[in-house]
Every structure is written in structure tokens, then in C-alpha cells.
Amino acid sequence: MTPILSTRNLNLSYGSKQVLYDIDLPFEEKSVTALIxxxxxxxxxxxxxxxxxxxxxxxxxxTGEILYRGEEIMNSDPVLLRRKxxxxxxxxxxxxxxxxxxxxxxxxxxxxxxxxxLDNIVENSLKGAVLWDEVKDRLHESALGLSGGQQQRLxxxxxxxxxxxxxxxxxxxxxxxxxxxxxxxxxxxxxxTKYTVIIVTHNMQQAAxxxxxxxxxxxxxLIETGTTGTIFSNPKEELTERYITGRFG
Amino acid sequence: MxxxxxxxxxxxxxxxxxxxxxxxxxxxxxxxxxxxxLTSLPIFFETGIVGFFFNTxxxxxxxTPSFGIAALLIDTLLVTFGAMVFAVPLGxxxxxxxxxxAPPKLRDIVKPAIELLAGIPSVVYxxxxxxxxxxxxxxxxxxxxxxxxLAASILLGIMALPTIVSVSExxxxxxxxxxxxxSLGLGATKWQTISRVLVPAAASGISAAVILGMGRAIGETxxxxxxxxxxxxxxxxxxxxxxxxxxxxxxxxxxxAEVASGSMHYYxxxxxxxxxxxxxxxxxxxxxxxTKRIKTGRPLVxxxxxxxxxxxxxxxxxxxxxxxxxxxxxxxxxxxxVFAGFFLLRDRVSHKVAERAAFGVIYAGTALVVATLIxxxxxxxxxxxxxxxxxxxxxxxxxxxxxxGIFPAIVGTLQLVGGAxxxxxxxxxxxxxxxxxxxxxxxxxxxxxxxxDLLAGTPxxxxxxxxxAFLVIFLGWGVCLLAGMICLALMILPxxxxxxxxxxxxxxxxxxxxxxxLGATRWQTIKNVVLPSAAPGILTGTILSIGRAAGExxxxxxxAVVFSKRFISPDLFEPVMALPFHLYVLSTSxxxxxxxxxxxxxxxxxxxxxxxxGAILLRTHFRKKLI
Numbered sequence: 001m002t003p004i005l006s007t008r009n010l011n012l013s014y015g016s017k018q019v020l021y022d023i024d025l026p027f028e029e030k031s032v033t034a035l036i037x038x039x040x041x042x043x044x045x046x047x048x049x050x051x052x053x054x055x056x057x058x059x060x061x062x063t064g065e066i067l068y069r070g071e072e073i074m075n076s077d078p079v080l081l082r083r084k085x086x087x088x089x090x091x092x093x094x095x096x097x098x099x100x101x102x103x104x105x106x107x108x109x110x111x112x113x114x115x116x117x118l119d120n121i122v123e124n125s126l127k128g129a130v131l132w133d134e135v136k137d138r139l140h141e142s143a144l145g146l147s148g149g150q151q152q153r154l155x156x157x158x159x160x161x162x163x164x165x166x167x168x169x170x171x172x173x174x175x176x177x178x179x180x181x182x183x184x185x186x187x188x189x190x191x192x193t194k195y196t197v198i199i200v201t202h203n204m205q206q207a208a209x210x211x212x213x214x215x216x217x218x219x220x221x222l223i224e225t226g227t228t229g230t231i232f233s234n235p236k237e238e239l240t241e242r243y244i245t246g247r248f249g
Numbered sequence: 250m251x252x253x254x255x256x257x258x259x260x261x262x263x264x265x266x267x268x269x270x271x272x273x274x275x276x277x278x279x280x281x282x283x284x285x286x287l288t289s290l291p292i293f294f295e296t297g298i299v300g301f302f303f304n305t306x307x308x309x310x311x312x313t314p315s316f317g318i319a320a321l322l323i324d325t326l327l328v329t330f331g332a333m334v335f336a337v338p339l340g341x342x343x344x345x346x347x348x349x350x351a352p353p354k355l356r357d358i359v360k361p362a363i364e365l366l367a368g369i370p371s372v373v374y375x376x377x378x379x380x381x382x383x384x385x386x387x388x389x390x391x392x393x394x395x396x397x398x399l400a401a402s403i404l405l406g407i408m409a410l411p412t413i414v415s416v417s418e419x420x421x422x423x424x425x426x427x428x429x430x431x432s433l434g435l436g437a438t439k440w441q442t443i444s445r446v447l448v449p450a451a452a453s454g455i456s457a458a459v460i461l462g463m464g465r466a467i468g469e470t471x472x473x474x475x476x477x478x479x480x481x482x483x484x485x486x487x488x489x490x491x492x493x494x495x496x497x498x499x500x501x502x503x504x505x506a507e508v509a510s511g512s513m514h515y516y517x518x519x520x521x522x523x524x525x526x527x528x529x530x531x532x533x534x535x536x537x538x539x540t541k542r543i544k545t546g547r548p549l550v551x552x553x554x555x556x557x558x559x560x561x562x563x564x565x566x567x568x569x570x571x572x573x574x575x576x577x578x579x580x581x582x583x584x585x586x587v588f589a590g591f592f593l594l595r596d597r598v599s600h601k602v603a604e605r606a607a608f609g610v611i612y613a614g615t616a617l618v619v620a621t622l623i624x625x626x627x628x629x630x631x632x633x634x635x636x637x638x639x640x641x642x643x644x645x646x647x648x649x650x651x652x653x654g655i656f657p658a659i660v661g662t663l664q665l666v667g668g669a670x671x672x673x674x675x676x677x678x679x680x681x682x683x684x685x686x687x688x689x690x691x692x693x694x695x696x697x698x699x700x701x702d703l704l705a706g707t708p709x710x711x712x713x714x715x716x717x718a719f720l721v722i723f724l725g726w727g728v729c730l731l732a733g734m735i736c737l738a739l740m741i742l743p744x745x746x747x748x749x750x751x752x753x754x755x756x757x758x759x760x761x762x763x764x765x766x767l768g769a770t771r772w773q774t775i776k777n778v779v780l781p782s783a784a785p786g787i788l789t790g791t792i793l794s795i796g797r798a799a800g801e802x803x804x805x806x807x808x809a810v811v812f813s814k815r816f817i818s819p820d821l822f823e824p825v826m827a828l829p830f831h832l833y834v835l836s837t838s839x840x841x842x843x844x845x846x847x848x849x850x851x852x853x854x855x856x857x858x859x860x861x862x863g864a865i866l867l868r869t870h871f872r873k874k875l876i
Contacts, residue, residue: 053434079600083436093427096450109437109445155431162435 002070004029004196005050005085005166010064012045014057019045021221023064027166027213032188032197034211034228036204038243042220043200044090047168050198051085052078068166083110086164090171092151094143094158099126099135102143102154106162121161129157130187149180156187167191169199173206185210204244208232216240263772267687270679274746275693277676277739278700281715285526288718289519292316301520307481307495309504309514316517318524320483324398324494325467325528328477331402331490332409332466337459339406340413341448342614344455347414348421349443350608359619360418361865366622367411368793368861370800372829373850375475376836377625378404380846383476392491396478399490404472407621409462414618416461420454421447440604453542460536467528468708470498470803471833479503488571497521497528498803501710505807510722522714529706537702629850636848645815650835651842655849660817661730661825662856665809666798668734668821669741674791677745684746685753686775697746705743710803712740717807731821733809740804741794748790752783785871792864800857802829828853 003026012020020042027033035043045054050068054060055078066073073081083106094102103122104112112118122139126132131153135146143154152172159167169188173181188210191197201207207214208228215225216239224231224240235241242248293301296316304317343363347356382404383395424447432442448455478493481500485492495503500521508515572581598606640654647653680697688694716736720726756779764774780787810830832849835842 051434053430056430056433077601078433079436079438081436082434086436087430087434089427089430089434091427093425093431095428095431095446105432105445106435106437109432109435109441158431158435 003027004069005198006065006067007046007049008065008067010046010049010062010066012042012049012054012060012062014061015059019220020049023222025215025222025225027196027198029196030192030194031212032192032199032210033213033215034207035198035200035215035217036202036207036243037217037223038248039202041217043217044170046217047170047198047200048087050166050168051082051087052076053082053087083162084164085166085168086159086162087168088152088155088159088170088172091175092148092155094146094151094154096142096144098140099143099146099154100139103158103161106158110162125157125161126154128160128191129153130183130190131157147180149176149183152176152180152184153187156184156191164195166196166198169197171200171202174202181206204232216243218243257770260770260772264687267679267683270676271683271688271693271697273676274680274742275697275700277742278697278704281704281712281739282526282700284719285519285522285711285715289516289523292513292516292520295513295516301517305483307500309508309517314513316513316520318497318521320481321495321497321500321521322524323483324477324481325496325498327398327484327487328401328405328473328494328496329463329466331398332405333459333463335403335406336409336413336462336466339614339618340410340458340462341417341455342611343410343414343618344417344421344458345443345448346611346615347418349439349447350611360415363411363618363622364415365858365861366626367415368796368800368857369625370802370829370853370857371408371469371472372475372800372802372833373629373854374404374408374625375472376832376846376850377629378472378476379836380843381628390491394478396476396493397491398477398484398494401473401477401494401496402490404476405466405469407625408469408472409466410618410622412465413458413462416458417451417455420451420458423454424450438600438604440607441600444607453539457536457539460532460539464529464532464536464706467532468498468525468706468710470502470708470710471829474499474502475833475837497525498708498710501525501714502803502806505714505717510718515718518714519718522711525708525711526703529708530703533702533706626854629847629854632843633847633849633851636844637851641845641848642852646813646831646845649813649839649842650831650845651839655826655828655831655845655852657814657817658826658828658831658849659852659856661810661814661827662799662829664730664819664825665733665737665805665827666795668730669737669798670791670795672734672738673742673745673794677742678749678787681746681749681753682775685750686771686779701743701746704739705747708803709740709801712736713804713807715739716804721808726822728807728809728811728824729822730809730825733805733825733827734821736804736808737798737801740801741798744794744797745790748793749783749787752786752790753779755786756782785868788871789864789868792860792867796857796860796864799860800829800853802827802833806830806833828856 006026007023010020010023011018023046035046037043048054049062049066050073052073054062062074068076068081068085095105097105100122103125104118107118107121112121123132126135131150134150143151146154152175156167156172173184176184185206188197188199192212199207199211211228213225214228214231216223216231218239224235224237231240232244235244296304301316301318302322303319304315305319306315306317307320308315347360351359378400383400385395386392386397386400387395428446428450429442432446433439437445473496477495477499479495479499480493481495482492484490484494501518504514505518508518569581569585572584642654642659643656644654645657646655684694684697713736716732716739720732720735721728726732760778760782761774764778769777805827809825810827811824812826812831812834814824814826828849832846832853835846835849
């Protein structure tokens with residue numbers, strides 16, 4: 001099966017500082033891939049390459065290939081690309097608008113105007129992010145009144161509303177308490193029936209619990225990749241083993 | 250041996266010094282407000298509230314005098330409204346450009362430059378308006394004279410621009426960067442992100458900017474007086490922007506010098522000043538309300554989508570009807586077609602085209618703002634620099650200022666400003682220290698804070714009115730240096746108290762606690778910990794007040810200055826010359842002195858800008874030292 005997204009020989013530098021070295025990594029469709037590694041290893045940077053969020057950083061230079069369904073993304077229109085490859089950020093970042101307007105933001109930006117259609121999208125997205133029952137009676141209240149965990153699920157729902165193909169998640173639980181984290185983890189496992197999920201996490205147990213494939217990165221290099229079971233029970237590289245057994249990181 | 254746990258007399262003594270400063274500040278605030286309001290009472294007994302506000306006939310010196318301020322009030326609102334029509338869209342465009350589109354290096358140059366322009370004295374803007382803007386309007390629009398509502402609104406718009414740009418840019422820049430990423434990550438374009446997320450998120454700060462700009466426009470005296478034509482009529486028809494108008498402030502500026510003390514006309518002018526105070530109070534209350542909303546993060550207005558839609562439709566209907574009445578049917582239909590076309594096309598064209606069009610408009614708006622400000626400075630400097638010579642700077646004027654120099658005016662301005670600072674600084678800083686370090690929420694602090702907030706936005710001419718009535722006439726000092734110093738000091742006192750309080754508040758409480766925890770007394774803590782950290786903020790505030798005092802005309806024109814004086818004396822009870830007033834008289838009453846006018850304008854601008862530059866340098870110096 002051809003991967004939905006893959007990188008080949010991907011190198012990235014900020015100014016004169018190289019951050020990623022020769023990353024070759026395929027991502028399978030409708031599965032969860034986790035990127036793990038100590039802080040500063042480049043996993044978030046790699047994630048942000050996939051929908052060209054690194055374009056926002058002035059002196060960032062990328063070489064190599066990133067193919068999305070066979071098409072080189074560096075030649076694409078970043079705006080259209082991001083409609084296909086959505087992103088959920090580390091800290092919940094709802095807009096200072098109502099819950100409804102947060103979800104409807106993406107579809108509206110892409111030209112959906114019809115109120116009925118928007119209502120449907122909002123309801124389905126919130127259901128998809130398992131938030132509907134908690135907020136259905138206060139859709140027009142400010143999203144900033146939600147709890148941290150609810151806000152993050154709102155951000156996931158907001159991404160679902162654009163109907164993406166791939167969802168990138170950059171440590172989505174790092175600002176949340178354990179109960180909210182469990183809810184998000186369950187949600188991610190539901191999402192993979194419909195979407196391809198790539199998640200960056202510093203929490204190894206989380207990666208082991210929810211992902212199908214795991215990639216371990218260290219100092220800007222992809223050290224090892226394989227099914228999550230293999231990586232955690234029988235890693236090939238000594239570095240990987242030392243990291244997952246907690247001897248450094 | 251006793252434990253010696255009672256406060257020493259020294260601490261008590263120091264505390265009472267600060268208390269005294271706070272009492273002086275509070276009592277002067279209360280006194281000014283009370284004096285103005287009490288003196289205005291007779292006019293309300295004479296005409297009644299209704300007669301004063303709703304009579305459109307202002308004719309105080311006629312055989313049957315009439316004191317109705319309706320026309321003045323309406324003209325003030327029209328001029329302010331017109332200024333906002335220019336300044337708000339342009340200012341917002343420039344702010345969006347600076348916050349989101351400009352390369353950081355360009356932003357670092359353009360923003361301080363625009364802020365510096367807020368410091369140009371209003372009399373200089375008025376001078377430019379008279380010489381350049383009004384004659385331009387006269388020629389292009391074929392008017393008998395360019396002095397009109399339009400000229401006043403354009404000029405006030407230009408004057409409000411720096412405030413609006415600077416404050417809304419701060420608000421836009423402070424919007425969390427997360428919103429930007431979140432929106433782009435959802436596949437929105439940069440323009441969609443700016444227009445639908447970032448600008449709405451900064452809406453509260455932007456409204457605060459607009460209110461501040463409005464406050465500046467309402468309170469302006471000199472510039473308006475010099476270009477508005479000053480006929481106390483309501484434009485007829487009401488949208489006739491070429492009609493001359495007269496604002497409340499201009500009325501004070503024009504008539505105060507000629508009024509007989511104690512006449513009904515005199516009380517009527519105090520009535521006008523009281524109305525200005527009331528407007529200031531309204532504007533301040535709105536801005537306090539907005540600031541509170543900003544702090545709690547609530548949106549300014551929240552209404553259901555249906556209500557918003559109805560409001561938009563009503564607004565469009567009103568605009569359409571107004572358009573037909575003002576412009577006639579043809580142009581209105583054309584405008585409506587362009588408008589409708591824009592909205593229909595907006596979703597048809599690709600996001601790239603839409604974005605480019607929007608950014609094009611923003612670039613053009615910003616260019617217009619920068620170009621306007623450059624044109625003003627260039628015009629003044631190109632014509633003014635040749636007038637500057639050693640003789641011009643060091644001799645007294647001759648032949649009504651057509652010959653000779655402006656030396657006495659330079660010295661007079663320095664005397665006035667120096668005296669004002671000497672009076673205002675100890676009281677202002679002392680009061681702020683007392684408010685912030687010694688007391689918490691007593692009656693005195695509430696009184697001082699409220700009165701101070703009210704006076705901070707008060708039009709400067711009101712201080713002139715107070716000084717003229719109380720110091721010059723009631724105390725019988727006559728027009729003299731000391732009266733001018735006091736007026737300027739009263740004018741800058743609220744700013745000094747406010748900025749000092751802000752600087753003190755920005756010192757982290759944990760620093761104070763650390764010092765108290767080591768057994769330091771309150772005064773030791775203030776002296777060794779609080780004041781050194783707050784010094785840069787206090788200094789900046791002080792220097793900005795000096796700049797403002799140096800450029801002001803309205804508070805001193807009835808209290809301290811004369812047009813011509815050959816000798817310089819340090820006598821506090823003698824009148825002096827001053828640069829802003831000299832420029833005002835040269836441009837309004839002395840034909841054939843154009844070189845000297847421009848020369849005076851250049852010297853005045855340079856003086857004020859030097860003071861501001863000093864503030865900026867000092868701030869950077871202190872910042873480096875602290876880190």
C-alpha cells in the first residue's frame with residue numbers, strides 16, 4: 001500500500017542551524033503514527049513541515065521531498081494544502097468567538113455560507129470530537145469559557161469541520177490533566193477510522209497506548225521507525241532502547 | 250531593654266510629606282472642577298438648561314444677546330465625526346500594515362516615527378492647515394475661502410492619526426500568535442486570518458484607540474480655530490462640508506480674550522467649558538468601560554446573528570437613503586452597485602486575488618498616511634530652514650515679527666515649561682507615591698483618582714479658562730508668567746500622576762515583599778527598591794509632559810503671553826513671549842511674515858521633538874542599565 005504522506009531526504013535548517021537531517025518516513029493512511037524523542041529533537045519541526053506551517057518562520061529552509069498522495073507539497077498552495085492536512089496545537093487555542101463560530105470558521109473561510117449546512121457541520125464536528133453533549137446548549141457562548149480539555153476537543157472539532165485527510169497533532173495533551181488526556185486519547189483512536197493521524201508526544205506511554213506506528217527521533221535524525229509493538233518491546237537500535245527504558249531523555 | 254516595635258518619627262514624617270502632595274493634588278483637582286462648575290451656574294439660571302442646549306442662536310454680543318450652544322455643539326460633533334471618517338479607516342489600515350504585513354525592521358522605524366508625530370504642537374498643524382490645506386481646498390473646490398468644516402475635519406483627522414495608529418497597532422500586535430497559527434492551520438488565507446480573527450480579537454483595543462483619537466479631536470482648540478472659519482452656524486444643508494463651522498473649544502479661544510468679566514457672556518463661556526468637561530467625562534467613562542472589558546476578555550458587543558443581520562440591513566438602508574439625498578440618485582446607485590459587486594465577487598474570486606486586492610488597499614492606505622505626514626514635515630522644513638539664522642535665534646522681533654528674531658519667545662517658552670515642571674513634578678510624583686504605596690482605597694485616593702482621570706482628558710483650553718478667570722482676574726495677577734506656569738502645571742499634573750502610578754504599579758509586589766521581609770521600613774523600600782525600578786517610566790512620563798507643555802497654546806494664550814516684548818525678565822508677574830503663541834499670531838494676524846512663520850514653526854517642532862528624542866534615549870539608557 002502506498003503511504004498517504006511521505007518524506008524523502010528531508011533536511012531543514014533555521015538560518016545556519018540544521019534541525020532535521022535526511023528524514024525518510026512514510027505515513028500509512030487511516031492509522032496513528034507517533035513521533036517520540038527528547039525535547040529539541042526536531043519532532044515538532046518535522047510535523048510542521050507536513051502542512052508548511054514552517055513557512056511562517058522567516059529564515060527556515062527546507063530541502064528534500066514531502067509527497068502527499070504522490071504530489072510534492074512544496075509546490076502546492078499552502079492554503080489549499082492546509083485544508084487537507086489540518087493541525088491541532090500544543091496549547092488549546094480557540095478563537096475568542098462563540099463555540100459555534102469557532103467550528104464554522106474553517107468552512108466559512110472556504111466559502112460555505114448556507115446556515116443549514118453550517119449547522120450540520122458544527123453538529124457533526126462536535127459529535128466527532130465527543131464534545132456535542134457537553135456544549136449543545138451553549139453553542140453561542142464564548143469558547144473561552146470551556147475547560148482546558150474541552151477547549152482542546154473544540155480545537156479538534158474545528159479541524160474536523162474542514163474535513164481534512166490528515167490531522168497533525170503537536171503534543172495535544174501536554175497542557176491537560178490526566179482525565180482530559182484520557183478523553184483525547186480515546187478520541188484519537190476513534191479518529192483513525194476516518195483520518196490519518198500524526199501525533200508528536202513526549203509521553204511514551206501515550207505513544208504506546210494509541211499509535212500503530214512509532215518513529216523515534218534524536219538530535220534531528222530519525223533513529224528508528226516501526227510498528228509500535230516492535231519499537232517498545234524489541235527495538236533494533238540501542239539508543240531507542242535506552243530512551244524508552246528511561247535511561248536518558 | 251524594650252523591643253522598640255513602634256514606628257519612628259522619621260517614617261511618620263516622610264509619610265506626611267507624601268500625604269501633603271496628595272492633598273495638594275486632590276484639592277487643586279477639586280478646586281478647578283468646582284470653580285468651573287460654580288461659575289457656569291448663572292448662565293443656566295439665565296437661559297435654563299433647555300434654552301442653553303437647544304437654542305441654535307449664539308450671539309453673545311448682540312443688542313439682545315442670545316446664548317444657545319446648539320449650533321456649537323452640533324458643529325463640534327460634525328467636525329469630530331468628519332475627522333473620524335478620515336482617520337479611522339486610514340489609521341486602521343496603517344496599524345494592520347505595521348502589525349502584520351511590514352517587515353520587522355520597517356515596523357521598528359515607521360512606528361516610532363508616527364508616534365513622534367503625535368508630539369507636533371497643534372498650532373503647527375493649524376498653521377499648515379491655514380497656509381497649505383485651506384488654499385489647496387479653495388483652489389480645487391473653487392470655494393470663496395478654504396476655511397470650512399471639511400478643512401477642520403481633514404486636519405483633525407491627520408492629528409488623530411498617530412494616536413489611532415499607535416494604540417490600535419499595540420492592540421493588534423498583542424493578539425496571541427496562537428490565533429494566527431490556528432487560523433492558518435485550518436486553511437484560511439492570511440487576509441482571512443487578519444480580517445476574521447486577528448482584527449476582531451483586537452476590537453476592544455481598537456475601539457479604545459478610536460475613543461482616544463476622538464477625545465483628541467473634540468479637545469483640540471488651536472488647529473480647529475485656525476481653519477474652521479468659525480461661523481456659529483449649523484451647516485445648511487447639514488451635510489454641506491464646505492460650510493464654515495465653530496466648535497465649543499474655538500468659541501472659548503476666540504471670545505475669552507474680549508469678554509467682560511462678570512457679564513452674562515462670561516458665565517456663558519464657563520457654561521461652554523462645563524459642557525466640554527461633561528463631554529470629556531462621557532468619553533472617559535466609555536474608555537474606562539472598554540478597558541475593563543479588555544481586561545476581562547469579554548467582547549464589547551455580543552448579539553445573536555439575527556439581530557446583527559437586521560442591524561446591518563438597517564445601516565445599509567440608512568446609508569442608501571442618505572446617499573440619495575446627498576449625492577443624488579445616479580452616484581448612489583453606482584456606489585451601491587460597486588458595493589454589491591464587491592460582496593458578490595468576494596466569494597467568486599480565488600482567495601489569492603481577494604487577498605491581493607485587500608492588501609493592495611492596505612498598502613495604499615498606509616502609503617497615504619505616511620505621505621501626508623511626510624508632506625507636512627517637508628513643507629514646514631523646506632520653507633522654514635532658510636529662515637533660521639543666528640540673528641533669528643538670538644534677537645527680538647521687529648516690525649510685528651516681520652523682521653528680527655524670536656529669541657524672547659524661545660526664552661519665554663523655556664521659562665514657562667521649566668516653571669510648570671517645577672510646580673507639577675513634586676506634587677505629581679508625591680501624590681502618585683502616596684496613592685500607590687501608602688494608601689489603599691480611602692476616600693482621598695478615590696477622589697484623587699476619579700478627578701484625575703476626568704482632568705486627564707480635559708481639553709487644554711479649559712485650563713486656560715480657569716487660569717484666566719481665577720488667577721488673572723479674580724486674584725488680580727494680570728497676564729503673567731506665574732499664571733501661565735500654573736495653568737501648564739495643572740494641565741500636565743494628571744498625566745504625571747497617571748504615568749508615575751503606572752510605573753510604580755509595574756514594579757512587582759514580590760520585590761516590595763522581599764524588602765519588607767528583610768526588615769526594611771516602608772520608606773527604605775520605596776527609596777531603594779521601588780523608585781529605582783520605576784524611574785525610567787516616571788522619567789518618560791515627565792519628559793512627554795514637558796514636550797506637551799512646550800507646544801501648548803490654549804492654556805497660556807489668555808494667562809501668560811503677549812505678542813511682543815523686547816526684554817527678557819525673570820519677573821514672575823510680568824508677561825512673556827512664547828513660541829506657540831508667536832506662531833499663532835504671526836499666522837493669523839500678521840500678513841507678509843511667511844518666512845518668520847515657517848521659521849518659528851521649525852524651531853517649535855525641533856524643540857518639542859528634541860524633548861521627545863531625549864525621552865526615548867533616556868528610556869533606552871535606563872533599560873540597558875536595569876538588565
